[in-house]
Amino acid sequence: MTSGPPARDAGYFDQWYADMAACPARDAIVARTLGLPPELQFASALTWEALDEITRELRLPPGGLVLDLGCGRGGYGIEVALRAGARLAGVDFSAVALEQARAIAGRRLPEGRAGFRVGTLTASGLPDGVADGVMCVDAVQFAEPPVAALREVRRVLTGGGRVVLTCWEAADPADERVPARIRAVDLRRDLPAAGFVDVRVEDRPGWRRAERALWEAAVAADDPDPAVGSLRDEGRRSLESFGSLRRVVATATAP
Ligand SMILES: C[S@@+](CC[C@H](N)C(=O)[O-])C[C@H]1O[C@@H](n2cnc3c(N)ncnc32)[C@H](O)[C@@H]1O
Numbered sequence: 001m002t003s004g005p006p007a008r009d010a011g012y013f014d015q016w017y018a019d020m021a022a023c024p025a026r027d028a029i030v031a032r033t034l035g036l037p038p039e040l041q042f043a044s045a046l047t048w049e050a051l052d053e054i055t056r057e058l059r060l061p062p063g064g065l066v067l068d069l070g071c072g073r074g075g076y077g078i079e080v081a082l083r084a085g086a087r088l089a090g091v092d093f094s095a096v097a098l099e100q101a102r103a104i105a106g107r108r109l110p111e112g113r114a115g116f117r118v119g120t121l122t123a124s125g126l127p128d129g130v131a132d133g134v135m136c137v138d139a140v141q142f143a144e145p146p147v148a149a150l151r152e153v154r155r156v157l158t159g160g161g162r163v164v165l166t167c168w169e170a171a172d173p174a175d176e177r178v179p180a181r182i183r184a185v186d187l188r189r190d191l192p193a194a195g196f197v198d199v200r201v202e203d204r205p206g207w208r209r210a211e212r213a214l215w216e217a218a219v220a221a222d223d224p225d226p227a228v229g230s231l232r233d234e235g236r237r238s239l240e241s242f243g244s245l246r247r248v249v250a251t252a253t254a255p
Helices: 010-021 024-034 048-058 075-084 095-108 146-156 187-193 205-220 226-240
Strands: 065-069 087-092 114-118 131-137 157-170 197-203 245-253
Touching: 010 024, 010 095, 010 226, 024 205, 024 226, 048 075, 048 131, 048 157, 048 245, 065 075, 065 146, 075 087, 075 095, 075 114, 075 131, 087 095, 095 114, 131 146, 146 157, 146 187, 157 187, 187 197, 187 245, 205 226, 205 245
Parallel strands: 065 087, 065 131, 087 114, 131 157
Antiparallel strands: 157 245, 197 245
């Protein structure tokens, strides 16, 4: 999630999600350490409690549209739509992830409440001004550069619409132990540059502590499955530079 092998294209993520689908042990480690309901199949490192904050900060009107950008298997967006009584549009460039997201939404949301489409962080394929809120969980660091994704978020939001992003930032942007894609993230600089107002970027050390527990459990996991192996590698890399990253949540309003 925060660092790793060079190519992070759609093919890489398709394989990542295919491995996850074939390996319940990987999901069980994540669900147990982050306190997540296993049936939701999250791909990220965010706790169940964090969803309260995301839902609250989006301020979605009943029946409004929330875009989950970089939605992966869709677990967080589906839960937010459920809690807010909103409609959901999920966008990701991994067709394999979206197939899984459709299946989960089919079980969790009333028919017609969710739609998923292949698109990128910088070209979602949604029309201008259509969304009441946009959430982007642990994905903005993959946009090159991240500010291009924030401009896309601004484009699809209606006036007064809200964005909530979770990500990591470098404690010291000059620290070369931090992956370049994380060093490129500066939400306090980039959200106003993309046209947002009312920008808040805050550290969430509690989320980071939960993440440490996840990586420690992943490193200790003794399972030859590729999905557990990938989580273990990610855990090793993340623990090596753990103190170099800050866990952040950003909120802002489209004027
Ligand atoms: C760490 S996962 C987070 C997924 C989801 N938000 C969650 O929390 O479960 C990052 C996601 O970003 C997607 N992604 C990465 N680069 C992308 C791009 N350029 N366009 C669209 N999606 C992208 C990946 O396919 C993956 O689903």
